[in-house]
Structures are given as structure tokens and as C-alpha cells.
Amino acid sequence: GAGVSQTPSNKVTEKGKYVELRCDPISGHTALYWYRQSLGQGPEFLIYFQGTGAADDSGLPNDRFFAVRPEGSVSTLKIQRTERGDSAVYLCASSRMGLQETQYFGPGTRLLVL
């Protein structure tokens, strides 16, 4: 079946602008994760959804970052007033509900803030 998809693949924006990054999880996967990967680093957790609700948003760096998953499938990560330090690859992963399930990752969105 289809894997996790993310759009856009690349996004270039100017400092201060608003961006939205989209994640389409594997069909039937109820758990969805967002991670941020800065250059030369491993991915860092941002937020976790179980169904429609954000069960853990402890990784969001500040209130400029927000994510939604209104119907329990597609999720959108929203970044307001972008800063150059927000430049990174944003990875989305999904897994089936329940413990011990493997997280499957999408190809990521590379965000560049000029």
C-alpha cells in the first residue's frame, strides 16, 4: 500500500511568513508524529496525535508552531512568523494504534527560511 506522503517536498519562504506543511499517513494508522531534523542532527520530536487529538505536544519549540489533524487522518503543521532558525527537514511518521508499533516515516519537507 501507499506509504506516508508529505507535501510540499521543498518549501522556500521569507522570514516572517506563514507556512503549512502537510502529512498524509498510511491508511488506517491512528498515530501520527511530527519530527524536525536540523542539518547534521537526528530528528527531534515535535508533536504526537492519537486520532484527532494532540496527545503530546511537548516538543513544539514555541507558540509559533501549531499542528492539527481534524479528521484523524491528514495532519498539517503550521508555522507562523517563520524565522531563519526554523529551516530544517520536517518529518512525519505514522503507526497503527497500540503499543509496540513501528513508526513509518515520510520523505519529509525541507523548509528554507530566507
Next chain:
Amino acid sequence: AQTVTQSQPEMSVQEAETVTLSCTYDTSESDYYLFWYKQPPSRQMILVIRQEAYKQQNATENRFSVNFQKAAKSFSLKISDSQLGDAAMYFCACRTQGGSEKLVFGKGMKLTVNP
């Protein structure tokens, strides 16, 4: 809080040879999982192998195997018969049971396979 450390930023191996990638971790949890993910230039993280901490037997997946030393909090990955397609960034990760089950990753290691 969990931490994962990969102290070798880069390694190289000759095709068909064996290479071992090291990883250490720290967690106060008793129930956790350990993973090795591969990230080629396409950016997509691909699961290589996973190990449940409660299992004493080391996990094996074809040419990939781990050496899990729970007391030492060490989790190394051995790649046998290295292939050109194994060239990628490799990330070690830890996940605890319960809660959000988020993954905590190391900084990664770049593996080069020489023909």
C-alpha cells in the same frame, strides 16, 4: 529523559566486508525499545532493525544484526556483506513504552561503502 549517543560521525567499509556501528543510550525506564533507522539521500527514514529491551536474544534481519548489552546500555549494529546500497546515514533511536512513545534519536553516522 532519554539520551542516545552515536560517537562516530562517519565510517567507511569495503564492499562485501563487515562493519559495526556503535550506539549508547541512557534511560531510566525499564521497558523500552531500540531501533536502527537508515536515511538515504532521499531523506526517508527506513527501519533497519528493532530490539525489545526485555528480550535477551539479539535481533537479526538478514545481513543486519545487533549486539544489545543492556547493562552497559549499548546497542551496536553489525552489517555483514556490505553492499553499495547500504551507504546512508544511520540513526540509533530509543522509545519508551507508554505515553506518546516518541522516538529519541542520536545524531547519526554516515556510512560510506567503497567498491
